[in-house]
Amino acid sequence: MHKTSYNHNPMKTILLFVASILVAMNTVAQKTGSVEIQFDNVVGNQDLVLKDKTYTNANGDEFAVSLFQYYVSNFRLTRKDGSEYVVPQDESYFLIREQRPETQRIVLKNIPKGTYVGVSFVIGVDSLRSASDVSRRQGCLDVGGEGKDMYWAWNSGYIFVKMEGRSPQVPMTGNRKDLVFMYHIGLFGGMGDKKTLNNIKAANLSFGADKVRVKTDDITRIGIKTDASKLLNGSTNVSIAANPSVMGGPYSKHIADNYATMFSYDGLKKELPAGKGAGVVGMNE
Amino acid sequence: MSNLFYFPLGEETIISMKSILSFVVAAVLAVTIFSCSKTEVDSIDPNGTGGLTLEFDNYVGGTNMALGTAQYKNTAGESFTVTTFNYFVSNIELTKEDGTVVKVPNSYYLVREADPKSLNVSLTGIPQANYAKVAFTVGVDSLKSQAPVTERTGGLDTGSYGTDNMYWSWNSGYIFMKLEGISPASTLSSKAFQYHIGGYGGGFQGAAKTANNLRKITLPLGTTSAKVRTTTTPTVHLIVDAARALGGTNTISFAATPTVHSPALAKPIVDNYVNMFVVDHVHND
Amino acid sequence: MVCALLAGISSCTGEAEVSLDTPTFTVPKNFPAPAYALDRNRITSAGVELGRTLFFDPKLSRDNSISCAECHSQPNAFTHHGHDVSHGIDNRVGTRNSLPIQNLAWSTSFFWDGGVLDLDLVPVAPIENPLEMDETLYNVLEKLRKDSTYPKKFKAAFGTEEVTTARFLQALSQYMLTLVSANSRYDKYVRNEGGTLSADELAGKQLFVQKGCANCHAGELFTDNKFRNNGLSLAFGTDLGRGRITEAPQDNYTFKVPSLRNVGVSYPYMHDGRFRTLEAVLDHYAEGVTETPNLDPLLKQNGRLGIPMTAGEKASIIAFLKTLTDEEFLKNPQFIQK
Numbered sequence: 001m002h003k004t005s006y007n008h009n010p011m012k013t014i015l016l017f018v019a020s021i022l023v024a025m026n027t028v029a030q031k032t033g034s035v036e037i038q039f040d041n042v043v044g045n046q047d048l049v050l051k052d053k054t055y056t057n058a059n060g061d062e063f064a065v066s067l068f069q070y071y072v073s074n075f076r077l078t079r080k081d082g083s084e085y086v087v088p089q090d091e092s093y094f095l096i097r098e099q100r101p102e103t104q105r106i107v108l109k110n111i112p113k114g115t116y117v118g119v120s121f122v123i124g125v126d127s128l129r130s131a132s133d134v135s136r137r138q139g140c141l142d143v144g145g146e147g148k149d150m151y152w153a154w155n156s157g158y159i160f161v162k163m164e165g166r167s168p169q170v171p172m173t174g175n176r177k178d179l180v181f182m183y184h185i186g187l188f189g190g191m192g193d194k195k196t197l198n199n200i201k202a203a204n205l206s207f208g209a210d211k212v213r214v215k216t217d218d219i220t221r222i223g224i225k226t227d228a229s230k231l232l233n234g235s236t237n238v239s240i241a242a243n244p245s246v247m248g249g250p251y252s253k254h255i256a257d258n259y260a261t262m263f264s265y266d267g268l269k270k271e272l273p274a275g276k277g278a279g280v281v282g283m284n285e
Numbered sequence: 286m287s288n289l290f291y292f293p294l295g296e297e298t299i300i301s302m303k304s305i306l307s308f309v310v311a312a313v314l315a316v317t318i319f320s321c322s323k324t325e326v327d328s329i330d331p332n333g334t335g336g337l338t339l340e341f342d343n344y345v346g347g348t349n350m351a352l353g354t355a356q357y358k359n360t361a362g363e364s365f366t367v368t369t370f371n372y373f374v375s376n377i378e379l380t381k382e383d384g385t386v387v388k389v390p391n392s393y394y395l396v397r398e399a400d401p402k403s404l405n406v407s408l409t410g411i412p413q414a415n416y417a418k419v420a421f422t423v424g425v426d427s428l429k430s431q432a433p434v435t436e437r438t439g440g441l442d443t444g445s446y447g448t449d450n451m452y453w454s455w456n457s458g459y460i461f462m463k464l465e466g467i468s469p470a471s472t473l474s475s476k477a478f479q480y481h482i483g484g485y486g487g488g489f490q491g492a493a494k495t496a497n498n499l500r501k502i503t504l505p506l507g508t509t510s511a512k513v514r515t516t517t518t519p520t521v522h523l524i525v526d527a528a529r530a531l532g533g534t535n536t537i538s539f540a541a542t543p544t545v546h547s548p549a550l551a552k553p554i555v556d557n558y559v560n561m562f563v564v565d566h567v568h569n570d
Numbered sequence: 571m572v573c574a575l576l577a578g579i580s581s582c583t584g585e586a587e588v589s590l591d592t593p594t595f596t597v598p599k600n601f602p603a604p605a606y607a608l609d610r611n612r613i614t615s616a617g618v619e620l621g622r623t624l625f626f627d628p629k630l631s632r633d634n635s636i637s638c639a640e641c642h643s644q645p646n647a648f649t650h651h652g653h654d655v656s657h658g659i660d661n662r663v664g665t666r667n668s669l670p671i672q673n674l675a676w677s678t679s680f681f682w683d684g685g686v687l688d689l690d691l692v693p694v695a696p697i698e699n700p701l702e703m704d705e706t707l708y709n710v711l712e713k714l715r716k717d718s719t720y721p722k723k724f725k726a727a728f729g730t731e732e733v734t735t736a737r738f739l740q741a742l743s744q745y746m747l748t749l750v751s752a753n754s755r756y757d758k759y760v761r762n763e764g765g766t767l768s769a770d771e772l773a774g775k776q777l778f779v780q781k782g783c784a785n786c787h788a789g790e791l792f793t794d795n796k797f798r799n800n801g802l803s804l805a806f807g808t809d810l811g812r813g814r815i816t817e818a819p820q821d822n823y824t825f826k827v828p829s830l831r832n833v834g835v836s837y838p839y840m841h842d843g844r845f846r847t848l849e850a851v852l853d854h855y856a857e858g859v860t861e862t863p864n865l866d867p868l869l870k871q872n873g874r875l876g877i878p879m880t881a882g883e884k885a886s887i888i889a890f891l892k893t894l895t896d897e898e899f900l901k902n903p904q905f906i907q908k
Contacts, residue, residue: 133610134690135736143694144707144735153695155815156686191687194679196816250817342654347850349654349843355805356858366805524846566651 031113033214035077036221038269039096039104041068043229048098058233061240063167063181068228069097070161071124071140071150072203075108077214078118085112093125095140095150096226105272107219116212119222123201123260124160130188152186155248159186160199161259163231169240181240183231184247185255197248199256203263210268223266234258327514333413335513337379338520339406341396342565343370346528350398360532363470363539365478370398370527371451372462373424373440374406376501380418382510387412393425395440395451396525403440405520415510419521420503423558424461427485427499458483458548461498462558464530468539478539480530482555484548496548498555502562509567520568529561530554594618594744595675598752600760600790604675606689606747611740613747616726621745623723624738626907629713630693631703638696638742639907641668645900647832648672648749654843664701665809667843669828670836672751672899678795682825682841685815689746690739711738751831751899759893760790767893774890781877783887785868792830792894798866799823801859801875806844823862834892835900848891852884 041048043055043065054064072094075087087108097103129141137143141158143151150159163183170179189198205224214220232238236254246252343350345357350367358364374396377389394406425441439445441459443452451460462482471478487495504523511519531537535553545551595613597604624630628637642648648671655664666682680686686695696702697710714720714733721731727744728737756775758765767775778784788794797812804823813822825841839845845854859869859876869876879887899905 131687133607133736134688134739135610137736142735143691144711144738148706148708151694153691153698154681154685156688156691156695190816194684194687194816195818248817344846347847347853348845349806349838351806351844353805355803358853358857 031216032110033113033216034219035108035111035116035212035214036219036269037106037108037119038221038223038266038272039106039226040223040266041096041098041104041226041228044227048228050098055229057229057240058237059239061167061169061232063165063169063232063240065098065163065165065228066180067099067162067164069095069099069150070226071095071158072106072121073124073129074122074126076120077108077111077116078120079114080117084120085116087111089129090136090138092121093129093139093141095146111214113214113216116207116214118204118206119224119265120202120204123203123263124186124199125158125188127188127191127198127200130157131191152184152248155187155196157186157188157196159184160201160256161185161231163228167240167244170244171241176244181244182247183245183255185231185252185259187248187252197250197253199252201256201260203260205263205265207265210265212268219271221269221271223269225264225266227262227264230262231255231259234261327512329413329415330515331413333515334410335413335515336518337408337411337416337511337513338518339374339377339408339419340520340522341374341404341406341525342522343398343404343525343527346526350527352398357528359468359528359539360536361470361538361540363468365466365468365470365539367398367464367466367527369449369463369465371449371460372396372525373451373459374421375425375429376422377406377408378420379411379416379511380420381414382417385414387414387416392421393429393439393441395446397446397449399449400446411513413513413515415512416506416519417510418503418505419511419564420501422499422501424483424499425459425485427488427497430458430485453481453483458485458487458495462530462554464527470539471543472540473543477543479544479546480537480551480554481546482548482551482558484551487548496552498548498551500555500559502559504562504564506564506567509569511567512569517569519570522565522568524563524565526561526563530558533557533560594748595750598750598757598761598790600757601673601676601752602789602791605678606675606743608675608747611690611743613744614727616723617728617741617744618748619745620723620727621741621743622905622907624742625745629717630697630705630710632705632709636703638693641696641702642671644902644905645835646670647751647836647900649836654838664699665807666841667838669826670832671746672749672831673791673829674749675747676791679826683812683815684797684826689743690736692746693739693742707735707738711735714738749899749905751896753898754831754894754896756890756893757896768889770886770889771893772890774886774888775893777879777883777887778890781879781883781887782868783877786827786866787830793827796827797821797824798827798868799825799862799864800855801862801865801869802840802842802844802854803858803860804862806842809841811841820864823864824866830891831894832896832900834895848888849884852879852887855879856884 046053046055048065048068051064051066054062056062073092074089075092077085079085091109094106095103125141129136140146147158150162151157152159161183162185165181166179167181168179170176170181185199187197187199189200190196207222212220212222232240235257238255238258243251246255345367348355348357350370352367352369354366356364356366373393375393377392379387379389381387389408389411392408395403396406397403429436429441437443443450451463452458453460460481460483462480464480466478467476468478469476482498484496484498486497486499487493506521511521513519534556537554537557545554594615595608625638628634630637641650643651645651650668653667655667669682674689677689678687680689680692681695686692694707697705697707711733720733724733724737725731727741755765755767759767786794786796786798810822812824813819833848837846839851845851855877856879857876859865861870861875
């Protein structure tokens with residue numbers, strides 16, 4: 001037996017060390033700060049309260065939400081001149097869960113100092129990463145870890161947005177034993193000649209009149225509101241009675257078209273009080 | 286104020302936490318127990334019993350049986366579909382490797398392709414041993430055929446399986462095997478064929494004797510014995526080829542014989558179907 | 571090709587010091603280049619050993635009762651012997667017949683419907699299917715982390731004791747990639763390694779091409795890796811196959827063209843295992859092809875459904891197909907957990 005670890009190649013270690021110094025120097029030279037985004041999940045103009053609060057969708061159906069979570073990824077910050085800062089992809093995947101406040105606060109690090117006028121991001125996981133090597137599926141993309149409940153194994157791909165809850169409109173037909181509705185929306189388009197539906201959407205938010213300044217070694221905080229009711233309302237007003245359970249399938253396109261508009265810029269924010277979670281960096285690790 | 290529908294999840298969560306805990310405790314115990322006995326000893330408890338399952342897997346030739354529109358061909362070259370395939374299996378006997386015969390008391394089972402549950406006959410209270418042979422009667426023996434109705438339970442309860450009648454009220458006997466379907470070769474205007482095979486010998490209360498079509502089937506299990514243990518419930522997977530009821534010893538043509546409804550005319554089919562049961566393999570798990 | 575591949579691997583050994591002491595995977599002379607990206611998951615003997623241990627470990631199921639090997643048994647080319655649709659945990663019955671695990675390095679999609687496009691992600695599906703192992707990958711990893719032997723095996727294979735999703739899946743891939751079947755009598759015949767085919771088998775080989783079988787069961791892998799509707803009647807159920815994945819109506823009732831290697835021992839046949847014998851399969855192509863939506867045009871030429879074949883022709887083709895049985899593969903002791 002003459003097996004040693006992957007990480008004990010001294011040449012590699014030195015190279016990595018040199019590389020990290022270079023990166024660090026570059027960073028210092030560029031003068032960077034951080035942007036923290038605080039996601040606030042709402043339903044229309046009301047706060048999202050899991051289980052105990054009843055809402056009404058545009059179709060007039062009453063519903064309560066028991067679970068709401070979604071991926072956001074591939075963040076870009078736009079400058080006034082139209083140029084963009086693209087967050088390095090490996091640090092740009094987040095899974096926001098209503099049940100876990102610490103995930104509702106994400107930090108984008110090493111953002112070049114300057115004034116930004118907008119942010120854009122992918123709702124879900126881009127097709128390249130959806131089809132990537134398992135070793136590149138870390139953190140919230142780890143299907144045997146953080147991402148375990150956001151992955152379809154039989155039609156391999158991530159669930160981008162997942163909302164579940166109860167509604168008296170759910171028909172008690174078939175094997176259904178309770179009034180539960182489920183919207184699991186994914187499908188990244190497949191690979192090569194093996195195409196599936198593509199439900200990847202992008203959000204493009206302007207900061208409006210706000211001047212979002214990123215200062216050296218400082219944290220700039222902004223808010224984004226996520227309106228869960230937008231899954232059900234929009235170009236297609238979803239009837240919970242007619243579509244109580246959408247997990248992939250052709251109808252998922254309508255819900256994805258709806259939720260493409262669920263994000264809105266919510267102004268500059270202050271530091272959150274202690275206890276509201278530490279915030280997450282990179283891939284929600 | 287009051288929710289129309291509620292989330293009982295709070296209570297359930299507590300319960301499931303408890304059950305998870307007890308599961309963990311049980312699992313830890315199990316691991317401890319098993320890790321103590323390093324080699325699992327295959328032990329037969331001489332006074333112990335166990336279970337054994339006979340799985341009846343119906344086919345037509347090399348093709349799985351699907352009731353309805355699936356097309357098959359008989360040895361006369363006539364195409365047909367199957368709408369009904371039922372048979373009684375009774376008086377099951379298991380022969381140990383040493384030749385001892387164990388008779389399963391009161392074993393009467395009706396196997397109906399239309400009822401997936403009936404395809405697995407689960408025997409319990411079987412003495413622990415290695416079994417090398419299984420035998421059974423196709424049909425219902427004369428004693429049981431004359432038994433009081435109170436003793437006619439399970440598959441013998443003619444009212445327990447809807448309209449799929451397996452009893453000749455006019456001749457006070459069970460139909461042992463029923464094969465029905467549609468064939469363009471049938472000379473009936475409905476294009477149906479119906480083979481109802483019965484006849485236990487008659488002679489009940491001085492009534493006339495009839496043909497005796499009861500047959501005992503004996504099947505060696507081959508290289509793998511069925512090992513009945515406390516923790517092992519073997520499954521004997523039988524392939525039952527309905528095509529063999531129509532061919533082999535006697536070629537049955539739908540054109541020549543579209544129906545058989547009497548014990549006297551049944552012999553050609555009986556001589557065929559004694560060969561329709563084959564042991565495919567045995568699972569010991 | 572072999573040289574290029576070996577060169578590719580050996581050039582990597584400088585940076586990765588996990589040993590490559592045994593040549594566990596080689597490309598057979600008559601095979602094309604593998605589809606699997608071997609450079610991103612280098613096959614090592616420790617990795618294969620870990621993968622094999624996992625493949626035979628019932629811990630991968632919810633109640634630790636069944637392993638992958640349960641439905642993929644070696645003597646039947648790693649399929650579920652004798653079962654039309656595979657049985658999973660608690661004797662729950664699945665909806666499809668398990669496919670052989672062989673020559674997966676050359677497969678461009680997995681499962682009958684091609685719902686998974688990367689071998690590494692294949693094991694997640696049976697682990698998490700309620701009808702199969704009914705477990706979660708997350709729990710499996712937790713079980714392995716708590717196990718007294720696995721962290722050491724992970725260290726041997728990947729350098730540290732850390733049990734991660736990627737390592738777990740890559741180890742299983744490494745083992746499955748080594749399941750190469752290329753030593754059938756047919757292979758030894760085409761490679762001039764002393765294998766002989768009888769006159770009947772040679773006639774069958776010729777008919778296999780003439781009758782058009784080779785149009786879909788193409789090349790040395792005996793599959794074109796495409797999805798096709800081969801005219802199975804819907805009397806056995808209305809599984810949409812590939813259409814369930816793509817949601818494109820033109821893909822309804824199409825299924826992956828399976829390889830025919832070891833077809834003589836991997837019965838039953840078709841996605842739902844409706845045929846128990848090769849005779850029943852050939853009868854289907856000769857007389858049983860049904861005009862269902864998206865029937866492959868190759869099975870309806872000049873207005874005639876199916877492929878006309880005489881009884882003798884069918885028998886010859888079956889004789890040829892049986893030369894694809896690879897006894898060395900079916901009995902290789904290295905593939906089994908010791």
